[in-house]
Amino acid sequence: MNILNRLALGIELPFITTEAKNYSPPTWPPTPDYPVVIDRDGNIISRYGDAVWILDAWAGRRLQLDFRPSGARGVELSERCIEIAKLVAAWWLWGPRPVTNAGTLKARFTHLFPLFKMCSAKQVDPCEIYKHPKELEDFPNWLSSSHAEPALILLHNLYESRNQFGHVILDREALRRLSTSITKHNGAQTAYIPPRIWLYQMKRLREFLDDYNECSSGITACYTECIKLYEARFGSLDSLYSGDSSNSRDLDGSGFSRNFGTFTAYAKKHGIYEYLKKWIIGSRTTDKSSITNLGSYMSLASKVGNAYLLNLSLMRVDEAWKLRTKCLIIEDDPQFGKIYTLGGITTKRIHDTDARWVTSSSAEIAVKVLTHVVDLRLQTAKKRAGLKIPQDQINNPWFNIRQYEPWARGNGLDDDFSVRPSYPSYASVLKSYPLLLDPAEITVTETDLEYARLLTPTLGDEIEVGKVWPFAWHQLRRTGAVNMQASSLVSDASLQYQLKHSSRAMSLYYGRGYSRIKLDDVAYATYVKAMYEVLGKEITRLLTPRFVSPYGETRKAQILSVVSATEAKKLAQAAKKGQVNWRETLAGGCTKRGHCPYGGADTLVHCAGGDGKRPCVDALYDRERMPQLLELKEIISERLESAPTGSPYYGSLIMQDRAVNNVIQTLTGESS
Numbered sequence: 001m002n003i004l005n006r007l008a009l010g011i012e013l014p015f016i017t018t019e020a021k022n023y024s025p026p027t028w029p030p031t032p033d034y035p036v037v038i039d040r041d042g043n044i045i046s047r048y049g050d051a052v053w054i055l056d057a058w059a060g061r062r063l064q065l066d067f068r069p070s071g072a073r074g075v076e077l078s079e080r081c082i083e084i085a086k087l088v089a090a091w092w093l094w095g096p097r098p099v100t101n102a103g104t105l106k107a108r109f110t111h112l113f114p115l116f117k118m119c120s121a122k123q124v125d126p127c128e129i130y131k132h133p134k135e136l137e138d139f140p141n142w143l144s145s146s147h148a149e150p151a152l153i154l155l156h157n158l159y160e161s162r163n164q165f166g167h168v169i170l171d172r173e174a175l176r177r178l179s180t181s182i183t184k185h186n187g188a189q190t191a192y193i194p195p196r197i198w199l200y201q202m203k204r205l206r207e208f209l210d211d212y213n214e215c216s217s218g219i220t221a222c223y224t225e226c227i228k229l230y231e232a233r234f235g236s237l238d239s240l241y242s243g244d245s246s247n248s249r250d251l252d253g254s255g256f257s258r259n260f261g262t263f264t265a266y267a268k269k270h271g272i273y274e275y276l277k278k279w280i281i282g283s284r285t286t287d288k289s290s291i292t293n294l295g296s297y298m299s300l301a302s303k304v305g306n307a308y309l310l311n312l313s314l315m316r317v318d319e320a321w322k323l324r325t326k327c328l329i330i331e332d333d334p335q336f337g338k339i340y341t342l343g344g345i346t347t348k349r350i351h352d353t354d355a356r357w358v359t360s361s362s363a364e365i366a367v368k369v370l371t372h373v374v375d376l377r378l379q380t381a382k383k384r385a386g387l388k389i390p391q392d393q394i395n396n397p398w399f400n401i402r403q404y405e406p407w408a409r410g411n412g413l414d415d416d417f418s419v420r421p422s423y424p425s426y427a428s429v430l431k432s433y434p435l436l437l438d439p440a441e442i443t444v445t446e447t448d449l450e451y452a453r454l455l456t457p458t459l460g461d462e463i464e465v466g467k468v469w470p471f472a473w474h475q476l477r478r479t480g481a482v483n484m485q486a487s488s489l490v491s492d493a494s495l496q497y498q499l500k501h502s503s504r505a506m507s508l509y510y511g512r513g514y515s516r517i518k519l520d521d522v523a524y525a526t527y528v529k530a531m532y533e534v535l536g537k538e539i540t541r542l543l544t545p546r547f548v549s550p551y552g553e554t555r556k557a558q559i560l561s562v563v564s565a566t567e568a569k570k571l572a573q574a575a576k577k578g579q580v581n582w583r584e585t586l587a588g589g590c591t592k593r594g595h596c597p598y599g600g601a602d603t604l605v606h607c608a609g610g611d612g613k614r615p616c617v618d619a620l621y622d623r624e625r626m627p628q629l630l631e632l633k634e635i636i637s638e639r640l641e642s643a644p645t646g647s648p649y650y651g652s653l654i655m656q657d658r659a660v661n662n663v664i665q666t667l668t669g670e671s672s
Contacts, residue, residue, distance in 0.1 A: 004028060006164075010098025011058055015040040025094060028166070029087050036093070048086065058102035065089060065109050081116040084126045084167065088112065088158065091165055097157075111150040114142040115169070127167045130174035140181050148182040190472075192455035193479040194448035197469050200441050205308045208279060208436065209365050212301045215275045216372050219298070222270035223376050223405075226291060227383075229260050230406045237383045237406055256291040256407055263291040272297075279435050291407045298373045300436070302400055303429050305370035310476045312366075313342055313357040317473035320344075321423045324396045325374060328367045329356070340364070370399040380404040381417065389417045426471040442469045455482060546623050547588060550608070550615040550666045559591050559618070587629070587663045588622030605652075610659025621663050629667075633660045 009016060009023050016023065021044075022035040030036075032049025039045055039057035046053040053065040067082050077085070092099050092108055099105045119126040122135050129136055140148055155170045155178070162168045170178065193201075212219075231237060256263055267273035267289055277283075279300065280293045306320050313320075323344045331339045340363055341356045374397050381387055381404040382394075402421055430437055444452075444465050453459055462470050542559075549556040583590045586604050609615040636657045643650040 006096050007094040008098065009094055010100050011093070011102065012100045013040075013058060025090075030090055030094075036090075048090065051082075053089070055102040055106065059106075063102055063106055065106065075117045075121045077116060078120045078123070080125055081120045084169070085113065085116045087165075087167070088169075091158070091161070095161065096164070108150075108154055111147045112154050114147070115139065115151070115155075118142045126169055130168065130171045133174070133177065136170075136174055136177065137181065139178060143182075152178055152182065190456070190478045191459060191463060191475050192452055192482055193469065193471075193475050194444070194451040195483075196445075196448060197442050198479055198483070201437055201471070202308075202311055204437055205304050205311070206362070206365075208301070208304045209308060209369050211275055211278070212297075212304075212369050212372075213365060215272045216369070218270040218272040219294070219372070220376065222266055222272055223294065223298075225270075226256070226260075226263075226266065226294070226407075227380060227405070229256075231383075233259055236385075237380070237404075238385050262289075263294070264289040266291075267294070279433070282435055295403055295405055295408050296433075298376070299403065300429075300433050301369050302373050303424070303433075304436070305366040305373075305399065306423075307426065307429070307476075308366040309342065309359065309363055310473060311480055312363050313359040314477050314480050315342065315344075315357050316477065317423055319355075319357075321400055323370075323399050325367075325371045325399065326396045327399075328363065374399055374401055377401055377404055387417055393417065426473050426475075430471060439468050442471075443467065444469055542589075542591075542620065547620040548623065548666055549620055550662070551617065555617065556620065559620070585619070586625070586632070588620050588625055590616070590618055591620060592616070592618035604659035604663065605655045608659035608662045610655040610657075610662065612655075612658075615662060621667055623667055626664070626667055629660055629664055633657065633664070636660065 004024075004026070007024050007028065008018075009020070018024075020038060022038050025031075025034050025048075027034075030048040032047065034048045035044045035046070036048055036050075036053050037045040037055060037057055045057055046055075051066070051068050053067075055063040055065065067077065067085055089105065089109060092105055099108065115129075116126055118135075118139055119129055122132075122138075124132055124135055143151055152175065156175055158165055158167075158169055159171060159175060227237075260266075264273060267276055272294075273289065276289060276293050276297055280296050281289055306317070309315065309320050309323070310317060323342065327342050327344055329341045329343050331341060338361065340359045340361050342359050342363065343356055378389075378394070378397050378401065381389060381401070384404065387404075400421065400423070401417075424432075444463060444467055446465055448469075449459075449463070449465055452463060547556070549559065583592075585607055587608055590607070605611050606613075607616050607619050608621075636653055640650070640653050640657065643653055
């Protein structure tokens with residue numbers, strides 16, 4: 001797509017319209033005389049070629065971008081650095097995802113300007129700095145600790161837009177090294193939930209939602225009948241809250257039994273008793289069920305729905321708590337088809353009433369269950385004559401509102417509908433509903449602890465072998481971001497099962513900036529940071545017996561000669577300096593520095609000697625890829641049976657089959 005067709009000024013002010021002279025530059029980059037800032041009276045304040053862009057007209061206060069040296073560490077910027085710095089600022093103004101206010105532009109400029117000062121001081125072209133790992137290693141020293149991570153995110157965004165932007169400042173390997181070098185600025189990290197435990201809780205959350213959805217019509221019928229019983233008995237729901245002591249005795253489960261008989265009969269009548277028994281009642285000896293169990297089941301449905309959305313969206317819990325019934329938005333993307341996002345409110349860093357979080361299509365069932373619960377409770381709230389419900393809450397209610405059922409103790413007594421329950425901790429949810437997760441299944445094993453420490457070296461004493469995993473909402477954000485990388489920590493198959501094949505689209509939308517909508521900034525930053533963290537951790541695994549060179553241990557030792565096998569910590573430093581590189585392939589990975597001319601990430605033919613030549617000397621094979629390799633071998637064999645002998649397709653399959661056999665033989669220790 002021609003980038004000129006997508007250039008548009010994103011600053012949101014009444015006097016900036018599509019007819020404005022600075023709305024869309026006709027060239028990229030803009031010409032020196034192109035107007036950047038025009039005030040409300042149509043006066044040109046700053047042009048692209050100016051050394052200072054004065055943003056007062058946009059900001060409503062004194063604000064400027066100064067491309068000249070400033071501060072105590074003043075450095076005379078080179079012409080090339082000024083050129084690229086202006087181009088970056090212009091990209092933020094007119095690019096596909098432009099800033100909407102002058103303050104954001106200034107903040108981004110402040111985060112990234114030290115890079116251009118450093119490049120000028122080191123006399124390096126900023127578009128060549130990624131080729132100079134030693135010089136780049138000094139970059140964190142030019143940044144304040146609070147600016148390091150935002151700078152990484154901005155540079156990542158520029159890299160993913162490189163084809164349209166027209167330049168590469170830092171490539172993916174340089175970004176990974178930078179990510180590693182700035183970890184020293186981070187405080188205690190949020191714990192990464194081990195894959196086995198994470199997958200188990202996802203499976204249980206989904207199982208609950210499926211069960212609730214299956215019996216939702218029965219819940220509606222049972223709930224509606226019970227409300228009508230109360231209305232028939234007492235005249236109206238309001239009469240229950242009139243202060244009459246005789247009525248107040250009926251505001252609980254025992255009151256229901258006294259007036260209408262056992263609730264178990266109603267639950268069985270509507271086909272929901274077994275579901276209540278599975279998730280709420282448990283294997284108690286009594287066959288009696290209180291009507292409060294229905295309220296508990298519905299409340300648990302809301303909490304499970306929230307938990308499921310948090311697992312699939314990188315949202316904070318307070319943001320999920322503000323979601324409404326019309327939050328699920330489906331975007332038809334020309335490349336990936338349907339992309340699911342959640343629209344809501346974020347107040348972190350900036351206030352945005354229409355922030356978006358990319359999610360999975362699986363989120364649909366959580367939204368459906370949450371909507372079902374709130375619809376029933378809203379119907380009951382409407383029956384309260386003295387309760388004032390805002391119109392926007394009738395049209396698009398919050399997912400999480402108070403309980404207004406007559407059998408819910410201590411609820412429905414306040415006339416202020418806007419007072420909602422505060423969100424509970426994940427740990428308290430599990431304590432209140434012990435049937436949701438089996439403690440034995442979430443007890444930490446040696447393997448679990450190894451995975452957890454791999455990505456969170458600073459784990460505290462609360463996470464040890466033999467202890468139950470201490471779930472917390474904020475863990476879901478970081479774990480979700482790491483798992484979206486589809487790294488070896490969680491298999492692709494597991495991710496696709498849990499995320500219903502949406503993990504790739506989610507990753508691309510966060511990682512490659514495909515979306516034209518405004519994604520939540522912090523969720524995006526969490527994703528990008530986790531991506532480079534995972535890349536770094538993968539390299540530290542190369543020393544283990546899991547990875548094998550087709551030329552034996554001697555060649556593997558040469559590849560990793562920058563450190564000895566007993567100095568694993570130094571490998572991370574070597575990776576940061578670019579002395580060790582790593583790209584995943586079908587067989588394992590490639591350690592070649594620079595571009596692979598054979599496309600080794602996509603085919604095994606040249607990587608594993610399928611063309612009759614010797615395997616690539618930079619290849620390392622992964623023992624854990626054996627199941628996928630055996631499956632690939634079977635697929636190739638099936639296709640060979642139907643391929644025309646002597647055709648180019650047949651020849652290609654023969655080479656692929658030979659390559660896969662070579663890898664399998666190497667991993668199993670057979671002679672080739």
